[in-house]
Amino acid sequence: MGIRSKLKLLIEKVLRVGLKEEFDSLRQEIQERHQPQIERLDEISQSLKPRFSSEPGGSYQEFWDDMAATREGACYGVAGLPFGLPATEESLDLHGEPTARVIIESLGITADHSVLEVGVGVGRLARHIAPHCREFYGVDVSSRMLGFARERLKDLSNVHLQQLTTNDLRIFPEGRFDRVFFQIVLVHLDREDAFNYLRESYRVIKKGGKGYFQFYNLLHKKGFREFLNSVSLSTTSGEKPRGRVHCYSAPEVRKLMEEAGFTLDEANSHLEMVEQRFDYHFPEGYWDDYLQRVRTVLRNSGLDEKNQNAYSDKIKKGIIYSAPDSDWEYYLIAVGDKT
Numbered sequence: 001m002g003i004r005s006k007l008k009l010l011i012e013k014v015l016r017v018g019l020k021e022e023f024d025s026l027r028q029e030i031q032e033r034h035q036p037q038i039e040r041l042d043e044i045s046q047s048l049k050p051r052f053s054s055e056p057g058g059s060y061q062e063f064w065d066d067m068a069a070t071r072e073g074a075c076y077g078v079a080g081l082p083f084g085l086p087a088t089e090e091s092l093d094l095h096g097e098p099t100a101r102v103i104i105e106s107l108g109i110t111a112d113h114s115v116l117e118v119g120v121g122v123g124r125l126a127r128h129i130a131p132h133c134r135e136f137y138g139v140d141v142s143s144r145m146l147g148f149a150r151e152r153l154k155d156l157s158n159v160h161l162q163q164l165t166t167n168d169l170r171i172f173p174e175g176r177f178d179r180v181f182f183q184i185v186l187v188h189l190d191r192e193d194a195f196n197y198l199r200e201s202y203r204v205i206k207k208g209g210k211g212y213f214q215f216y217n218l219l220h221k222k223g224f225r226e227f228l229n230s231v232s233l234s235t236t237s238g239e240k241p242r243g244r245v246h247c248y249s250a251p252e253v254r255k256l257m258e259e260a261g262f263t264l265d266e267a268n269s270h271l272e273m274v275e276q277r278f279d280y281h282f283p284e285g286y287w288d289d290y291l292q293r294v295r296t297v298l299r300n301s302g303l304d305e306k307n308q309n310a311y312s313d314k315i316k317k318g319i320i321y322s323a324p325d326s327d328w329e330y331y332l333i334a335v336g337d338k339t
């Protein structure tokens with residue numbers, strides 16, 4: 001390098017160092033002048049932090065663990081306990097068994113399938129689906145629900161239960177399952193979380209696999225009634241509990257499914273706009289058998305005979321629909337393929 005070039009570099013360096021010093025001293029001056037404001041801003045952001053980081057309305061886990069404080073509460077919470085009936089296995093099976101049958105048929109579950117249920121609850125459906133597949137994974141945010149599920153399903157060796165600590169399926173790798181399903185779970189989530197679960201399901205389903213996702217139809221009068229329950233909870237007590245019910249319309253469900261990556265399996269989905277009829281045909285004599293079983297449950301319930309008759313009469317007339325699962329007409333069911 002010639003003497004000229006060396007000189008040029010030296011001058012540039014001096015200039016740069018000079019500029020840097022000037023810059024640093026200017027920064028210090030500004031910082032000193034505005035120190036009180038900077039400290040105040042730090043203070044404000046500290047005080048805002050808890051409001052942003054805690055979950056308004058509590059967490060899903062708190063909500064469902066509270067519900068599952070007792071076995072009765074847990075069974076009631078999973079829709080398997082016809083209102084007012086004791087938390088017996090018979091009560092759970094009243095809806096668990098036929099609902100499981102719909103899911104098995106809609107998803108075409110076979111003995112070589114690996115199946116995941118998100119929001120497994122006390123294992124009301126797992127009990128009837130696990131015997132039809134190779135392995136059954138049940139995950140849930142509520143450790144208490146899982147406690148009851150563990151006890152109820154301990155004789156089924158292909159069942160694996162796991163607690164979720166985040167609202168997603170990150171504990172599972174891509175393409176882990178042949179079938180994934182949610183029953184009466186997505187309706188209890190904020191829309192963003194529900195959509196994220198659809199995307200996550202798509203990720204963990206194998207290519208060629210299927211997912212089953214159940215929602216409530218806002219446009220159906222019974223779905224709207226569910227929505228009004230959430231409204232009245234909010235307006236009378238000011239509460240928006242984390243696990244409250246959210247309803248959807250069919251086009252929204254279609255959009256969310258497509259955006260999550262699924263191709264809708266139209267033949268097995270039930271996504272009509274309003275007042276749809278759920279056209280799953282229960283086997284001949286199913287409802288007689290159902291009422292018979294309700295009577296058995298009632299007989300063992302400790303209610304006196306007069307009240308037992310009054311109760312089953314109300315069920316027959318549809319005055320009490322004994323649990324959501326017995327009332328499919330306001331369900332929106334999206335069955336999607338990962339092609």
Ligand SMILES: C[S@@+](CC[C@H](N)C(=O)[O-])C[C@H]1O[C@@H](n2cnc3c(N)ncnc32)[C@H](O)[C@@H]1O
Pocket residue numbers: 060064065077078079080118119120121122123124125139140141142145164167182183184185188189193
């Ligand atoms: C109404 S129960 C339905 C249980 C079960 N699917 C059935 O049909 O019997 C809803 C279940 O979803 C679980 N759950 C709620 N929020 C969840 C979340 N964000 N992630 C996973 N599970 C959740 C609850 O703890 C509860 O066990």
